[in-house]
Amino acid sequence: MCGIAGLYYPATPKPVDPARVRAMADAQFHRGPDGGDVWTGPGVGLGHRRLSIIDIAGSPQPMRSQDGALTVTYNGEIYNFAELRAELQAKGARFVTSGDTEVLLHGWEAWGPAMLDRLNGMFAFALHDAARQCLFVARDRMGVKPLHYAELSDGAVAFASELKGLLAHPLLRREPDVRAVEDYLAFGYVPDDTCLVAGVKKLPAGHFLLLERGKPVPAPTRWWDIDFSRRSTRKAKALEEELVEHLRAAVALRMVADVPLGAFLSGGVDSSAVVALMAEASPRAVKTCTIGFDEAGLDERAYADQIARRFATEHRERIVSPDDFALIDTLAAAFDEPFADASALATYRVCELARETVTVALSGDGADEAFAGYRRYKFQAAEERVRGLLPASIRSGVFGTLGRYYPKADWAPQRFRAKTTLLALAEDGGEAYAHSVGVTSPALRAQLLSDDARRALQGHRAEDRYVRAMRHAPARDALDRAQYADFQHWLPGDILTKADRTSMAVSLEAREPLLDYKLVEFAATLPANMRLRGGQGKWLMKKAMERYLPEDILYRRKMGFVTPISAWFNGPLAAQAAALSRSRVLVGTGWFDPRAIERIAADHAAGRADHGRTLWQLVMLEKSMSRLFG
Known part of the structure; x- marks a missing residue:
């Protein structure tokens, strides 16, 4: 796992100052504390920070081909590199290292951009081809690894793993983009198709960018997409067995490392499944870790301990306080852009704990998106059936009117909170789902x-x-x-951004076996009732794991990391909430109404409404804008 950076001049091969590239790479030192280097050529410069995982003593980067025509800087892991290496050697390729980086050089020589279809991994890389006079930049299918880029005033295209790498270049203009503020307030993160710094772009997941000398900068090209339109006709038992084989293969591929390796273990279905399959494949005890909370309603340590004992893992745990808001500044620095998924605090802590004993940790991220594990999927499917029974005009009139007048009851049990459902039924399915994944409503x-x-x-x-x-x-x-839609936006923008930034902040490589592309493509072909049945998400995955995991792990209510942010703003963060309306950073943009901010803070403090998540968004936005724009 690494950090990459670079400059490329598409129009004319201007000289590149190695010091600038080095500054961009070194701004991401945390991503690669084990070493770093810079290579420059006519009109191009590539930088690298290395976290050594495979071929620790070899595979320095930027790496050049034996004839010097190709140079690559690369962040990630190609899990099937041994298989590709053998195939390329059969074609006559001669390897001088034993790692996965060199596969990219020989793969480009053999297959060009079509190489991407053969890669099974998480990656973002930039490969310079002197003979073709081009720079090929690519990102993995799911968007596990990030890549930011921008066109600079001197004609260069600058790129870096993290935004802070671009910010290290003096020609990057620092101006906020109001569209990103709108997007962030809506979802709690800045989606991959925008950036808070105007002019900066993120290479989308499953896309590549081919920069050619003498040609304008093109739009990215999609090289992979998930397809839900095909349906498997196989019987449930056969699909269950195929799923187990996919899971085993995905986990085994991600256990290849020349450094200590372990797993996050929350005690939920996904992380427990990963640990079970790791234990099956490993000749040694798997290293696992979990964090717990000192409040019983939030603590899952008993479930994690149950799995640790079942599979005889080398287990470590640590209790953290739910009032862990001291991490606010640390997270603002790690994410660069504002990020308001409060579970990032707990994720950072578990990464911190894991890094004490391992350099690589496998996680359970991705199963909810691939196998329909979120509760919102159940509601969306049910609401869409109702929408199909009535014309849009009737739905809008009847349900819209009822929804507007039905009282909002955040304090009530879930079954009595009908306002959201009524309003959703009045809307188009896409509109309703967008609101269901949102944080701050359009009205607010x-x-x-x-x-x-x-x-x-x-x-x-x-x-x-x-x-x-x-x-x-x-x-x-x-x-x-x-x-x-979640694979396009939520997964890369929230889940994978959170995993990458929190793990890389402590120089830990996180791997997501449940996002193996072959597993994801298989999951997308499952009939809907094999993903969601009887209100139970991840139905086939849970059936498949019954041979490994006990019922109380498989079928208990999902908890996840819970952070009591609403309580914070009635307690230790009350003063910060009250001060937001006077913030020179937020109000100084001219984009916010200070009276409205003051009103929602007062309503929250008085208990008239729960605005905890929105206040948290504003606090994190203020922190990020202060760091980015001064």
Whole structure:
């Protein structure tokens, strides 16, 4: 795992200052504390920071081909590199290292951009081909590894794993983009199709960018997409066995490392499944770790301990306080852009614990998206069936009216919170799903944002990306469309960003076997009732894991990392909430109405409404904007 950076001049091969490339790479030192180097050529410079995982003594980067025509800087792991290496050697390739980086050089020589279809891994890399006078930049299918880029005023295209790498270049203009603020307030993260720093782009998951000398910078090219439109016709038992084989293969591939390796273990289905399969494949005790909370309702340590004992893992645990808001500044520095998924605090702590004994940790991320594990999928599928029974005009009139007048009851048990459901039934399915994954509603955003901000947005609306994704999804039903949209936006923008930044902040490599592309493509072909049945998400996965895991692990209610942010703003962070309306950073943009901020903080403090998540968003936005723009 590493950090990469570089510069490329598409128009004319201007000289590249190695010191600038080195500064961009070194700004990401945490991603690669084991070494770093820079290579420059006419009109190009590549930088690298290395976290040694495979071929520790060899495979330095940037790596050059034996004839010097190709140079690559690469972040990630190619899990099937041994298989590809053998195939390339059969074609006559001569390898001088034993790692996976050199596979990219010989793979480009043999297959060009089609090489990407053969790679099973997580990666972002830039490969310079002197003979073809081009720079080929690519990102893995799911978007596990990040890649930011921007066109600079001197004609260069700059790129880096993290935004802070670009910020190290003096020609990058630092101006905030109001569209990213709108998107962030809507979802709690800045999606991959925008950036808080205007002019900076993120290479989308499953895309590549081919920069050629003498040609303008093109739009990225999609090289992979998930397809929910095909359905398997095999029987459930056969699919269950095939799923187990996919799971075993995915875990085994990710256990290859020349450094200590372990796993996160929360005691939930996903991490428990990964640990079970690791224990099956490993001749030694698997190293596992979990964090617990000192509040019983939030603590899953008993479940994690149950799995640790069942598979005889070398288990470590640590209790952290739910009031762990001291990490706010640490997280703001790690993420660069504002990130308001409060589970990032707990994720950082478990990464910190893991790094004490291992350099690589396997996680259970991705199963909820691939196998329909989120509760919102169940609601979306049910609501879509109701939408199909009534014309849109009737739904809008009846359910819209009922929803507007039904009282909002955040304090009530779930079954009595009908307002959200009624309003969702009045909407188009894509619109309703976009709101279900949101944090701050359009109505509340309209209060917070000023007239100037609304004019600057020029009609841009955060939810539209979800509506478009679901409308054009290669899908058959509402469940397919919701999952597809999450693979486009939620997974790379929230889940994988959180995993990458928190793990890399402590120089830990996190691997996600449940996002193996062959496993994900298999999951997308499952009939809907094999993903979601009787209100039970991940149905086939749970059936498949019954041979490994006890029932109380498989079928208990999902907990996840819970952070009591609403309580914080009535306690230790109350003063910060009250001060937001006077923030020179937020109010100084001219994009916020200070009276509206003051009102929601007061309503939260008085218990008239729960605005904890929105206040948390504003705090994290203020921290990030202070760091980015001063």
